[in-house]
Amino acid sequence: MNPLALTFRRFSIAQLLLAALMVLLTCAAMAIYLASDILTQRSIDELAAKQARKTSQLIFQSLYGVMQKGWIKHDIQDVVTRIHYTLPEIDIHLVRNKKLAEMFGESEYSLEQREHSAQVNQVMESGQELLRAEADRLHFIYPLVADEGCIKCHTNVQEGYVNGVIHITFPLKELKVPLSFALTNIIHIFGVITLLILLIQFFVFRRFFVQPIMNLTEHILTIRETRELPSQKTLRDSPTWFRELHHLTENFCDLMQNLNSAQNRLRDQSERDELTGLFNRRFFNRTFAAELSRAKRYKHSVALFMLDLNGFKPINDTYGHGAGDAILQALGREMQNKLRDNDIIARVGGDEFVVLAPEIGSQGASQFEEKLRSLIEQTTIVYEGEQLSVGTSIGVALYPDHGDEAKQLLDFADEAMYADKRRRKGLA
Template sequence: MESYTTYRRLIAKTVIFSLIASLSIAFVYGLYIKKRAVDDLARVDARKTSRMAFEALYSAMEKGWSKQEVDAIIVRLNNVEPQMRINAYRSPIVASLFGDRINDKTIREHDPMVAKAMKGEEILTGEDEIRYLYPIVVKQECLACHTNAKIGDINGVIDVRFPVANLKISLTMMINSFIVFFTVFTIAIFILLYFRLNALLVQPLKQFIGMIQDIINKNDMAKRVSLKTRILEVKNIENYFNKMLDSIQDYYEKLQHLSDRDYLTGLYNRRKFEEFLSYEIKRSMRHHHKFTMLMIDLDNFKYINDTYGHASGDLVLKEVTEIFGANLRNADILARLGGDEFAVILPETPYESGFAVVEKLRSRLESTPISLMFDQITLTASFGIAEYPEQGENIEALLTGSDLAMYKAKRAGKNTISRADQSDQDMAAEIQKKGEFLRRAIDEDRLEPFVQPIYNIRTNEIFGYEVLARIRDGQRYMAAGQFIEIAESLGMASRIDQIILSKGLDNRANLKMWDKKFFFNLSTHSLFGGNYLSVIEEHTMKNDQVGVDTGIVIEILEREAIHNVRALMDIIEAMKEKGISFALDDFGSGFSSFVYLKYFDTEYIKIDGEFVKNITVNEKDRIFVKHINQIAQEFGKKTIAEYVEDEETLAVLKEIGVDYAQGFHYGRPHALS
């Protein structure tokens, strides 16, 4: 098992090692200085002392002093420094001419160092005591007295002895030695720290950074860091970073699953389905295969949500997923695109084979009862088929083709299978073109509210205005009839309703038209899914209209109300509590018009213009209008006649007793200013 150390231990070890190294170097350097003192300083000092002794003796000998007098000089020299001993020994040349001194011959013969010095060799020796032997070489001036000698001979040896402790090292040498020692030691310590920290810290961190960059560049969450280090903290960084990568990878895989899968059913979602569809198109193009794509929409699924609740609806979607999955091949791709809409890719499956698969799905779904609370229901679906490449050679074309085929199956009575033909494709292209026009108009803020006045027939005064949507297209304005159906089919109607509502309310506030009613056309889809109540509440609070009749009237299309009577009744009741009124629009155009008078607590009835515009020439239309007005009055509701285009029509309406009227006779839609 590999052992690791901590940074604290590393620093302690480095400090201790540096201390030991410095002490060792200081000790070795001290020995070096001592050796240098012995070898160099002792030699210099001894040479100076020997030279001084020689000069003193030489001066005495020049004066003709006897041997006794010379010995007395030596004694005096030894007395100057008690711990230093100086002796002078004559060479045989001098002894033969002037006579030998006591013990000189014995010392020459028995002291090998003296004998060596007599041969001209300068000698320095000793550990605790320094002994320096200085040979006196014959020079030119010596020949006057030493007639038997020649230049270069040795006349004698001066023997100087003194303890090592008496050596005096110069201050300059000490300072220089300390500077050299400190400089070398500091450099050595820094080099040591540099290489040690570089190896144990910097290199592992550089390796760590490099691995992180590699993980980022390659987006490889499966890769792990492995550092070459003996430092425990660095190893802990490696371990914790790898644990963090484990967590990130786990979250990444979960997010990847969530980004690819529908949270409820576990099926692929729209984004992933389109990726598979793109791949299948490329594969089929390369291998010249056909394949089939299905678009599936459950029939009357909204009824299940409204009747049993959304939780039960979710259970149904899971059951449907099980039914579809059990009747598809492993290679088939099933996805939930949203709501109750599913899609399937049948790889390498032409239309004929694909139709058989779809028929199997349709029949199995229809024949499989689904348990729901204390009830059992059966469910059907509408299926749209698109074949590659006949119905499209790209994703958009296939999605549009199968979507159109699915709506075609819906219109054909549901629980059926349809295939889009060329006319459907042309219609889809036109819808797509108009949808793009609508999106640009919304993005570029070209939606404008126009108003058409509503007059009180008896007083001939303006009672209110109906707010209508228009799109500014250059110098002209497009009426709602030119784009509203496309907007509804593409799910853009609610957005348009909200823009017109907000702008219409702003115009009313800017012009302070608080005494006039403002009628807004909002589809039931907008009422169910929009935040219109909050828009109106914000408007009324800003203009101090809270708790009073707001003067805002919401028009409900009679043909739309049939889809969800109960929910619409609740919405009307909630909004009426906020001072908002309601009008039932296009009354008389459907068979259930009079039934709605019972359920919907509306203040106004707008009589369908189809009955009004021919009232002067068609007796049946006059009877219809008369009875609608009479019943409305009995229910306590006011009536508004549409399509009033001339004075004659107005006269008949006045005779019948209709309350209000609007139409070209009173004024065309225009912008408020």
């Protein structure tokens, strides 16, 4: 067999399932850890862009209000200074385009940015905001697009023209620390929840999948060790939530029931006489030994009756074996119906029978003997229009009066039976 297959056979389904869940959990944790930096950076970018956009719009609205009031360049710079003071962690700069600088004056920062900053020129040309990380700071460039209100003052531009940009710089640390803390907590919570879900799945799978399989295995081991087929009621009543397991359990129980029926049939065939349905010699010998042992233990009496039919051979010779078989069958039915349930009746030869009657003493044995004789003599059959019947010779042996061993009692009953047969022939 494949060595790998032998290795896996050493583990149970529950152990393999637990190992698979742990591998899955480990892979998920590694994936989350590797993706955490990307998630953190993306979250920082989105948060910074949102905050910078709001700040830029606030600055623009402040500047727009100042310009509408007709304030001069120094007043506008004072507004920017106050915003710097309000948000000290953020650097804010205004960059005018060339036309606006010609109309309202140039600043050194604006000139430097227009001449040396490709990002500023990109935003001025496209009119699209730009977010980029550089070292430990995040840069956000917001375009100031001229609208209908702007061209009233800025007569040298058209609507939709980019008058300039607001350049805002954020420290990444201010965003990364709380965001990383929050993201780490979320990852931990997610990991704990995932672990709990996997553990719940493991225990549910073990309870409703592995346990029914173990029950089936225990039944199989019981059958192998005891050679007996146990009752299937407990197995049928055990809950099986999975349809496949339910079908497996039902099929197993049906198989065990069929095997039990087959076993009972085989036992009957091995223990019973095929013609009469009575027990055979093998079963009688085993039962006689057990009953004698029980009588010795509890000091009970046991009566053994040995019967030999009289007039049976002439019926066979005259009417054939069919008639003899019919008489034997009728006698078997009558003895089973008329004797006690705990009496053991067996056919031990062609026309020989034994009856084991527990807990019958000498007085009861005489009455029982007469009952047997009357039962047999009164049993008649009609065969091919003829009414047929037989008689019997009976020998009785009592425990402990006539012996305490099975062979002693059988020999005594056998001699008594032949003595009764000789006496009846003499009377005849």
